Amino acid sequence: MLQALLDFFKSTGFYGLTFGSITMLAIASLLLYLAIVKKFEPLLLVPIAFGVLLTNLPFAGLMAEPIIAITGDMIHVVQPGGLLYYLYQGDVLGIFPPLIFMGVGAMTDFGPLIANPKSLLLGAAAQFGIFITFIGAIASGLFTAQQAASIGIIGGADGPTAIFLASKLAPELLGPIAIAAYSYMALVPIIQPPIMKLLTTKKERAIRMTQLRDVSKKEKILFPIIVTVIVSLMVPPAATLIGMLMLGNLFRECGVVGRLEDTAKNGLINVITIFLGITVGATATAEQFLQIETLAILTLGVTAFAIGTASGVLLAKLMNKTLNMNINPLIGSAGVSAVPMAARVSQVVGQQEDPGNFLLMHAMGPNVAGVIGSAVSAGVLLSLFGTN
Amino acid sequence: MLQALLDFFKSTGFYGLTFGSITMLAIASLLLYLAIVKKFEPLLLVPIAFGVLLTNLPFAGLMAEPIIAITGDMIHVVQPGGLLYYLYQGDVLGIFPPLIFMGVGAMTDFGPLIANPKSLLLGAAAQFGIFITFIGAIASGLFTAQQAASIGIIGGADGPTAIFLASKLAPELLGPIAIAAYSYMALVPIIQPPIMKLLTTKKERAIRMTQLRDVSKKEKILFPIIVTVIVSLMVPPAATLIGMLMLGNLFRECGVVGRLEDTAKNGLINVITIFLGITVGATATAEQFLQIETLAILTLGVTAFAIGTASGVLLAKLMNKTLNMNINPLIGSAGVSAVPMAARVSQVVGQQEDPGNFLLMHAMGPNVAGVIGSAVSAGVLLSLFGTN
Amino acid sequence: MLQALLDFFKSTGFYGLTFGSITMLAIASLLLYLAIVKKFEPLLLVPIAFGVLLTNLPFAGLMAEPIIAITGDMIHVVQPGGLLYYLYQGDVLGIFPPLIFMGVGAMTDFGPLIANPKSLLLGAAAQFGIFITFIGAIASGLFTAQQAASIGIIGGADGPTAIFLASKLAPELLGPIAIAAYSYMALVPIIQPPIMKLLTTKKERAIRMTQLRDVSKKEKILFPIIVTVIVSLMVPPAATLIGMLMLGNLFRECGVVGRLEDTAKNGLINVITIFLGITVGATATAEQFLQIETLAILTLGVTAFAIGTASGVLLAKLMNKTLNMNINPLIGSAGVSAVPMAARVSQVVGQQEDPGNFLLMHAMGPNVAGVIGSAVSAGVLLSLFGTN
Amino acid sequence: MTTTELLATFADPKLIHSLGIGDKLSAGLITTVLGMGITFSALVILLFIITWMTTLLNQAPATVPEVPKEEAVTKPGINTTANDNELVAAITTALAMTLKTSTSNIVIRNINKVDSPTPNWNKAGIIEQMNSRF
Amino acid sequence: MTTTELLATFADPKLIHSLGIGDKLSAGLITTVLGMGITFSALVILLFIITWMTTLLNQAPATVPEVPKEEAVTKPGINTTANDNELVAAITTALAMTLKTSTSNIVIRNINKVDSPTPNWNKAGIIEQMNSRF
């Protein structure tokens, strides 16, 4: 009886607790605090944090791989895997991020971008952070090119793109990369303003832009089709992300499939957000997460955000000077995506100079262009460093 | 550097564009036009058309098969497949069509059929188009029996049934068959009226039918159970389609599982419609679609619709003459299913003769009977030509 | 031709009907009657009953396993399995029950339990039925320890827990166990009152309890996190069920992820309820179900309920006497879970003594504690008798 | 070649091309006869059974259909009482909250339910949610 | 080592460690130039095509955009008639039910539709549900 009790104690999680797993439980609690009390991207941080919690409970086995036996033409499951192992297949097989993008497309109004297509340039410039960070990661000597690319993409400020790329190039870093990406996206209102103010003059920040024209329904319908075809022809590995983003947007704009639009942007995206969040969090086990690499990723990630912000602002200034345009450079920073937070930051920083200046809609152009931009950059990285 | 650029160009989709893929992109645009501007079955044609688009973008690899390695008792994914490859498993494994049928069942009121069970005969007669087209496809010498059966089923005018059968008997023809089925279903208001007028006299078209009796809740609850048991015993391979159709209907009629009814006919069917639509479209690659067989399928498909329409009308006339009934033969054409379009066509053609004649509810009987009828015929074809 | 007709007849289900399959069809009808007319747990009994119906239609093959061929590194599907076979994977791989628990968590208010944590003791006591029944099943000589554990868990009065444990320990008994669990949960208002009255005095049944204090939002947010950590550390195999239950509850209480809460407790749980219901029913084939073991399971199951009820009531009485508390022992019976039926029974039986006595909220404490209790007991059984 | 052999050859995608056009058409005709025959048979049988069912159900319109409905409402008597009592409890609680007094000071003796078309278990929010729990 | 070889080595997780820091940084720079170059090219091409599209579409603001809209409404004439007639049917039925007379005794000659912002097929519940069926 005593022996049985002792055996049982050895099977409890208390027996398996390590300093690492306790640290991870503390990190999970911190993330929950940020998500719930500080309201930092709660829709993703709550599931991610809970995933971190669950995966670091010793012996719980939620990410356990199944044990199978192959005899002749039969595949027999000897012992099923853990719940999160199965849900995680949606990440590693690259299924969940594009489906989230479909929902994002169904929520996104590309009107401001169509009204002012030059926003696309700002959306491109902001991806500079991705590549400079890539070089930084390479220079650190800690990472392979695949890992460095996955770290750089944090600068794209787009959760699904980061997860899509990391799951294909460096699944072993998925946890820290996803956590860094979503944390920094939540911190955009803190990271961006100092950089924006440093790089602009008072006068530039007060520039008022001409009101955006109305965009016709027909333009909005043609836009997703054109973007899909052009981007996919230029960068085929970006087709999955861009294609699904644009399919969702077509559902939204075509006006004849309201049922599908509704499902894409509500029921479906919610389910996948839950699954993706928990499983991405569940990759952050103590052994994987408590590494010097994680610290490097966190440092490089915030650098990527900063450089992206700066690049967008600087290109806007350049366009003003060389092309004689009238762009408030504050909307350049919105090109990092982090929709819609970055656009809101442009608005707020602008109004600190001139309370009557409404940059929000102008900033939405580079903001949504940044989503396309980082998907394109992800496609380039995939084609350079992917196995396909 | 130049070499790298050249290498990169070779990896772009532009390099891979062929006459075939450009043609398919044009066809995708045409389908989008029909779906969005002409409003032809947009709920399925929008996803199908977008699937055609995505699958014909060179090197995008959305339908790429995964590469796996088997070592001992481990199955290891070397390279994940494309997004649409995974979603497509729901089609080839026969999972999506029955789930769509569950939603259809939850939407369908079988009351008019229960009130006038003789509609079942008209729903059976209209399946004649399936088998005559089958013989035509065989006679063309282009097709195997399995392929001919899958082509014939287009005449059943039921998308999920056509996809279910084609995915089991002739998956290589799934794309053209699905596109033909949904296009012709959308064209029912153009295909049917001339045939209906040709085969009926002015006097017949003006026949007024006696009002349908009310159907009690109990009859409506027993109906799906009885149909499931009887049809599944008669034609076991039809059990999956009919069973799920009737389960959905039972959810609807039993009145105690409103949550499940709602999910079956909204959230679930929408998600599956998206997945099924894109992936069915994605089977229509240039190599598969731009074949003489596709032209034959399109021709045979419209023939099937025409013969089905005629058979329904003629049986209604025969019933009037031999059984001394008072059936307006215009409701016979509704037996091809294409719910509710075909029933509406009966109504409209009838009112062209006599504006005070309301055939809609009378036509709904054969219309929903046609759904059962074509599922039964599909079951017979499966049992004759399937591997099981 | 005649030969073909004869061949065809041999392929009809009529040819395959046996006494067993007819009996099962009758049982399916009985379950449908109970679900629809008697409104016994219709949300699960309607799908379960329809699953029983479908699986016992000869040759319909809805649960047919796929035939695959393995050649080198390719796995090729020679013939797809039946629809229900694929959906059933969600049961055998242990995916569906925890997801249902997530939805349950999103629906459950643990406030009454936090306000009166001593309810946890009653929730623990009621699990006694599980283990006494386990011994009974062992004593019968008919069952292995794994099967006996799966039968005992019926006394936990929690459908998902029962299905989770049975699918891991004794999948061959899943059908009868699930049917017994849900039937007895529906019969709680008939099973419990006589036992409750037998074990209590008139005076005890009239005890009025002090009103529960309000529980703050912060307590409600911390509760699911604490329960997850503590229970998972104590009994790691319970982590999946408890973790998902508490994640759903955290969605509900944290107030910042309304979208996810809504999806967890509506769209997602409904879809999974349909799939789980049909497939659990589909395991009840004539060969598996019409066995002496099924009769034993039904008898042992009701015993488990009765013992659980009694244990809860007796512990409440004991707490009154030894700890000088003021607990109405009628709320002890609610510890078996069967939320919220058992709590309602406490309320009703209490009001038969004193119509002004409102025990409902007091009984909700042990009621939801019983959910945790049976998940813990299931974890213990998994760790003793599971393969992991 | 017997009909069975013909159909077997016809159904084999690898062998069908060995058949002449005549054989193929014969097989096609047999398929059509079988297919339409079975489709008609199935739906005719359905027609008879449904007609028979509706006749049975509508024979005694005033008595038979009513019984099970009443049964459903009254048989699980404890349940109905439960619902009523819960309703009382819920209303009492609401009143108490409004009046800021303790629940136990109020006793509602009876409530006359006004029939509503929604199902019984849907009436009060809390009861609905409880019922939707499983 | 050519650029191609360098990039190939760089892209191979097993070989990258054989590269010196200088080679790695060169490869990183090439990646950056390629990456930003292609990202900019793609978005610039998009910029031109979208500008060109909007110019085309907005050239003749009064005539071109209107045409297909009208087409969509009027071309499938039978369908529109159908909708109108169904509306008539639905209203007739409702009236009949209210008046407790048979449908065939009432004829509604015409109905003036009041435009509503919802899509056409969404107007009547039954029609909507029918259309959402596939």
Place this chain on the structure above:
Amino acid sequence: MTTTELLATFADPKLIHSLGIGDKLSAGLITTVLGMGITFSALVILLFIITWMTTLLNQAPATVPEVPKEEAVTKPGINTTANDNELVAAITTALAMTLKTSTSNIVIRNINKVDSPTPNWNKAGIIEQMNSRF
């Protein structure tokens, strides 16, 4: 046979039949003791921790619980300002559209928010949608 051996044999579906009824019942009893023991222990530990938590949380009802709430509202100051300013922007835009004048001609100096029970980020449709984007 030690307890460990007995339980191991008992837990093996292939070996359990080698046990006598007495051994089986002993193993069953051990299982029960272990099972109920652990179930009770787990819930008792929960009981203590929850009691301890609620004591902690409710010790200083007036000060401690309020702080983080306020913090959440005021700390990310830029964000709050953002929301207010956006609200101003949204209202200005709406007014401008009504008055058919350009937005830049109107300046709203201040808006007194009326507290509403919905979460902050849910107030304006556009802001809600933006927040629900990720």
